[in-house]
Amino acid sequence: MNFFTTPLAFLCALGPLIILHELGHYLVARLCGVKVLRFSLGFGKVIWSRRFGPDQTEWVISMLPLGGYVRMLDDRDPATRAMSEADQAREFTRKSVWQRIAIVAAGPVANFLVAIAVFGSLYMVGMDEIGTRVRAMEASTPAYQAGLRGGDRIVAVNGEAVATYTELRWETLKAVFDKGGVRLDVVQQGGARYSATLPPAALAGKDVEGDVLGELGIAVFLSPVTIGEIPDPAGPAARAGMQPGDRVISIDGKPVADGAALMKLVGNACGRTLEFVVERAGRTLTLAVTPELNKATNLWRMNAQVISQPEMVEVALGPIDAIAAGARSTWQQAIMSLKMIGKMVTGQISLANLTGVVTIADYAGKTARMGPEVFLSFIAVVSVSLGVMNLLPIPVLDGGLLLYYSLEVLTGRRLPDRVVELAQSAGVVFLVMLMALALYNDVNRLTQPAPTPSTNTYVRCPND
Incomplete structure (x- = not known):
């Protein structure tokens, strides 16, 4: 079942965020009078396309759904050069530096607004x-x-x-x-x-x-322990006479505060019979339970569901407070992401913490199975992360372009085309290296064996 849930959840999480990010660029470009030639969801070979609107903008879906782009009239590219006098007025590089900054920044801003809206909606609903x-x-x-x-x-x-x-x-x-x-x-x-x-x-x-x-x-x-389903009629709990609904009070005279305490006592049993004191329908009963060793996991168990919530x-907040709380959550998440990146750059945190699309897909599937609230919260977090990542001053990303335009504002002149081309090439190489490292970390994380009971949860008994 997870084979279908995970990719579907991944597409439902990442797809709308990419579309909204690119829509931010598209809408602000149109507001600034720039002609948009293509709106693409994904990269690579086009598998579907249609033309809409007064400019006959081409809307396409491409082969690799790991991003997207908005292609505008741009004289720097022969394929998108403005040919007519009317089009020249709508060409991207002829717009003021502040308009270009607004167009480029609109994508990450859209991601932050999406996160605020999702967080705010969750706070509003409760x-x-x-x-x-x-x-x-x-x-x-x-x-x-x-x-x-x-x-x-x-x-x-x-x-x-x-x-x-x-x-x-x-x-x-x-x-x-x-x-x-x-x-x-x-x-x-x-x-x-x-x-x-x-x-x-x-x-x-x-x-x-x-x-x-x-x-x-x-x-x-955690709440006091209540026994739930007893799946094995021949298991230790059933043999001892335990029943669903029993509330566990103590084991071997030691009070049991919650499920974690019960698991610890049962896990340390090592085949020894434990004296359970339980409450059932207002009566106190004493039951002798002898946990069994699960040879597959090397864990002692009594074969009963333990309910401890x-x-x-x-x-739940009103509309204004909910939006304010959503903005605060978005801000906090963005600051945390920046701090994490900063600590990776300075070596205070291992680069093994860098994750990519595989981990995102894995978490998308897990959170989707946990319910709509958790899944929506995950989408909001991913949206913030996309916004932050795109604002990093790396050439080819939005943040790299914003760096160029910021230098133009400070110096009063544009960077030479040759400098921009070299920076773009270096940015592509750097980005590919980051993606490769993230993919390596993702695969390594998923293929690493889980901690074995003998080194983590298995209690070594005297006769082992």
């Missing part, structure tokens, strides 16, 4: 997101040592209010990038407030692509 209440943590973790305790709810990070786990992670990542500390404003279950401070040393060296909050000891609060909060 989204269920994971809250900021945290589960109990180990005493050795930085969060515990800072004073944080299980059940507490984080309401602000360095003075910035947070209501969702996503916002909490975002503000913490900003502190990692800024190499600063984190001050958490916290509300206890009884309503008392206090502040917990994580020093810069606690955040130093954290991988922004990894589970930063988890490394600090901050994990999502995170605390959810609904985020």
Whole structure:
């Protein structure tokens, strides 16, 4: 099923973003009086074309759907040179530098506007997101040592209010990038407030692509454990008399706060019988469960569905606040992307973090299967990334052209055509190298074997 879902989700995510990006160029070019000859979705051989409008602009779909372009009247290219006097007034290079800047910048701006609209719409409709209440943590973790305790709810990070786990992670990542500390404003279950401070040393060296909050000891609060489906009637849970709906209170006398705690206790069983205390229909029962080893995964299990849900909060805003929140999310995502790129350039982050279309397709498929809200959020993030990438000062990208025109504004004269040609050639080579590296990272990431249980989750028992 994933074979069909992933490419379809990829096309649904990237296709409209490319079209809207190019429409930005097209519409502003028309407003500036430039004649548009072709609007292409994709590169390479044309597989479909039609002509529309007063200028008979050719609208085409090309073979490689990994981008697009708008071709205008341009005297620098013999194939697009203005032949008539009327057309010469509508030729791109004859427009003022500010008009050319507006036309080139319109594509990335369109991507940012799309992201604002998508984020804003999600905030307006209302989204269920994971809250900021945290589960109990180990005493050795930085969060515990800072004073944080299980059940507490984080309401602000360095003075910035947070209501969702996503916002909490975002503000913490900003502190990692800024190499600063984190001050958490916290509300206890009884309503008392206090502040917990994580020093810069606690955040130093954290991988922004990894589970930063988890490394600090901050994990999502989960509800008490309820047993769901018991698929195997001959499995450990069924043999012990466990039933769907049972609420697990303790195992071997140790209170079970949530599903993560249960999994840890069962995983450490090593074939030993565990004494479960469960609540069923108002009665307390004691059940003897002997977990079995799954030889395929080397994990101890009891063959029962464990239901332990995170605390959810609904985020719903009015139209004005929703658009403002969408703009803020877009800005934050853009700044984070720029910081990531900057750290790659300076060597503070490995180039292995550079990703391309394969990873985008993979995430498109995964988020599509998680529901429309998650998929739309993913589209908004990709739209921001496209806008940022296109603004980088690399020749052949929009940002490279904007650099040329900025120099023209500063110096009062255009760059020599020969200089532009050399820069364009170098830009093509550099871009191909980046795409090759991104493809290598994508393939490497997908083909790397998953961590084996023996080095990650398998508990080695005394008799192993």
